[in-house]
Amino acid sequence: VFVESADRREAVKSSFVRANAKALESYYGEKRAQYVRLKLEGLEDAPVHLAVFADEATQAGSGLGRKTMPHTLQYSVVAAIQTLWLAARAEGLGVGWISILEPKIVRRMLDVPDTWTLVAYLCIGRPVEEHLDPELDRHHWQERLGVERLIFTR
Numbered sequence: 318v319f320v321e322s323a324d325r326r327e328a329v330k331s332s333f334v335r336a337n338a339k340a341l342e343s344y345y346g347e348k349r350a351q352y353v354r355l356k357l358e359g360l361e362d363a364p365v366h367l368a369v370f371a372d373e374a375t376q377a378g379s380g381l382g383r384k385t386m387p388h389t390l391q392y393s394v395v396a397a398i399q400t401l402w403l404a405a406r407a408e409g410l411g412v413g414w415i416s417i418l419e420p421k422i423v424r425r426m427l428d429v430p431d432t433w434t435l436v437a438y439l440c441i442g443r444p445v446e447e448h449l450d451p452e453l454d455r456h457h458w459q460e461r462l463g464v465e466r467l468i469f470t471r
């Protein structure tokens with residue numbers, strides 16, 4: 318769903334502000350100070366807002382694979398988002414995924430069926446900065462994990 322109406326964009330921003338204030342409550346000390354310094358949304362800057370949903374009631378695929386792994390439905394949506402993300406980067410565009418939102422409120426506000434689950438709210442636009450290192454690493458929120466800690470052989 319492309320979110321174009323100014324009222325709805327404002328309502329999404331309000332949802333972010335509420336969700337972000339709530340998230341902040343769970344951090345203390347230095348982590349809290351770091352959290353405050355992070356820029357966690359580009360809602361006012363991004364020209365394109367795309368809310369991406371999974372239709373939990375879809376008949377597409379006739380349930381293949383979902384009987385054993387129901388989450389594959391949402392995984393497929395995430396895979397599509399990743400493809401969009403790579404295509405956007407190849408065109409010089411930036412994508413921000415905003416998960417600090419109230420998913421049910423956003424869903425209701427966008428007037429979509431109850432069976433749709435919000436998977437991502439994406440902000441797409443021209444980046445004002447380009448970096449090689451990940452932002453959260455740069456801001457000392459999370460250091461990169463060595464790949465040797467993530468790959469196993471059995």
Ligand SMILES: Cc1cc2nc3c(=O)[nH]c(=O)nc-3n(C[C@H](O)[C@H](O)[C@H](O)COP(=O)(O)O)c2cc1C
Binds near residue numbers: 357415417453
């Ligand atoms: C599932 C998911 C959720 C994310 N949620 C947020 C978010 O709420 N706020 C935010 O600033 N970045 C969020 N991000 C990260 C950014 O959208 C994006 O990955 C990052 O800004 C890209 O820059 P980097 O390569 O420097 O990390 C999320 C990323 C993923 C994959």
